[in-house]
Amino acid sequence: MYRPEPLLPSPSVSAIDRSHDWNSSARALASGDQLLVTDLYSTGLNTLAALRRLLESRHPDLRDFASEREFRGDYQRASQNLLAPIKSQQLALDKAPEIGWFGELYRDCVDFLLPYPQIQGLNSSWQWYVKGIEIPVLHRRLFPFYGTYFPTRFDHLELFDNWLQNYTGPRELACDVGTGCGVLSLQLAQAGFARIIATDSNTNAVESVRRELVRHPPGCEVELLEADLFAPRGEQLELIVFNPPWLRGVARSPIDEAIYYDDTLFERFFDLARSRIAAEGRLVLLFSNLQLSADSATPHPIQQELESGGRFLLVDHKKRQVQKASAKTRRRKRDPTNEFVELWELAPANSC
Template sequence: MSMVSWIENGSERTASWRSENGAPAPDRIEIVDDAVTANAALRRLRGGAGLLWRGDFHNARQLLKAVSRRIDHRAIPANLDIAALFRAHRAERAERALVLGRILVLIEPGPRLALSRAPVVAEACREAYGEIQEPTLVALTELQGVLSAHQWHVRGVPVPALGARIHPRHSVFSPSRSEYVDLVARAALPETAGGVDAVDLGTGTGVLAAVLARRGAVRVVATDINPRAVDSARENMQRLGLEDRVSVLEADLFPPGRADLVVCNPPWLPGEPTSRLELGIYDDRSDMLRRFLDGLGEHLTPGGEGWLVLSDLAEHLGLRGREELLGMIRRAGLEVIGTESTSPRHPRAADPHDLLHAARSQEVTTLWRLRPLPGGTIAT
């Protein structure tokens, strides 16, 4: 963490700078309160200033919304093809996040916000940051994300396939889209003599590992490279009473040994993630997908299967073609022995006003059942 300084009421103040997205501290800090207008705030934000809020907390949220609306008024040309439209959409979202991320609040040790009508933030901030020992500057957008994540963690996300709730921790991707979970819940398990040993790669909250255990897998090993995801998955297994059948390991993809079933639900879009949460959406150069396919054969027992759960949204956005995916499968020495598919049920897929509606409305999520080619042959 870096230190940030500014002048307030004639005295120099300092605080730690914290950004979960790795955003740099603003070049300069200016003090604002309820008197600032959205137009004036936007001009100063675009000039590189960080605006430290010293007014009413609810008014800070209103300012954030007003500035956001003004940024959204910048139109993206309508004559772009879908790939260019997606790139423009991402660039606009990145700029929007950068500008809005300069509206700042100061978290005092406690942790607490010394603002009128401020919410109690102690538990949520400790969950995300640990103990805060010194004044810490964060973006208001980040703090809102921390508070929302805490509510998800406390309340949980209902998962119909489990008949229970999953409780994601901060910066761990929430299983709010149930269609990919339903695919794993209904696909036929491999037939084995002594019950199925399964592996869930990139487990996140552990939702797919829990589904496999509830379906009768005798042992499930769930892995994730993110320590927060490992903690989240372990906590969820305890809540569900599955800790005796599901082991959660911090690992970069495959655990040691072989299994009858290896499941992987990698990020669906090729691209560079810009935050920890985007690690659940963007797979830089399809790295996780490629490593799963290339390593699958040596981690399966004879007769075992790999399940790749993947949306085809990347195809509709022009980011990765179907033949490219099939070529990756063939070059890894694998064959497709079956598929299960479903259409999305999230609201944006049916929203004609969504900028990417043309792609989202055609999206299909598929569970690809894979196994090594006979004799370990690598197809060309």
């Protein structure tokens, strides 16, 4: 299972507690020293707040995109130098939150350290896992496992829901490529599909959906697979759905693979999809204009396929303006005014 890498205690790490000046600790972190918090969880949070202030003062024009990116890079690097101790599957600090992931993901480790940002990520993820995320199109909550992508905006899911309501094709077998926390598979189950194959290349996502299916059996057969795009072999598919990563870039961790696509992903996807789709089948992709609005020189991968791939033809294209994320789960402060989500329905080229 994917987890933040545990670090071994080391004599080169200096201990800090509430008696230390947060600003001087922040300066030490920024210059590359590693510090270990030894008393209160809040000592670490206050030190990170001081680090943020210090780095903000070094990047005064945060409205400028390049400067903001530099600030974020500096903060990410320096904050990794602040460490917390974990002993016997508990954060060994006073007034620390309960994070059940230590018991789930670190059974093989007794005494180790983790950088504070990873602890914060584990903590948020545990809260989401315990409380669940309300998914309006499913009329219920999903409980994403650590390291699994889950939606915080729902416009694309509503587009898919509307599409499913008007879908008149067969409902025997669909494939949900890159299932994440399983939301599209559960929409397909809700729409009456008899069998669904759900794949993801991220082990944690597969575990997330496995738990979800145990928690709430969907009333149809769901075959879960850890796979690169498609199962290695199998029947022809009546419907293939894929909500791919929306930004071109480099994934540095399994969770990043939900966000960033490399130069080969769409070519490989369309090639395999063409060989797996039934003659009268449909391919549905959910996408957005995010990449295009960040960099208009990058080709839109679905338009590119339609213009020159020769494997699929356009059946329908719907788009919708994005609403603001819910305040509880908001991850980014993006202005959604010019952001659109898209649903692309394609058919294999020689069947039209």
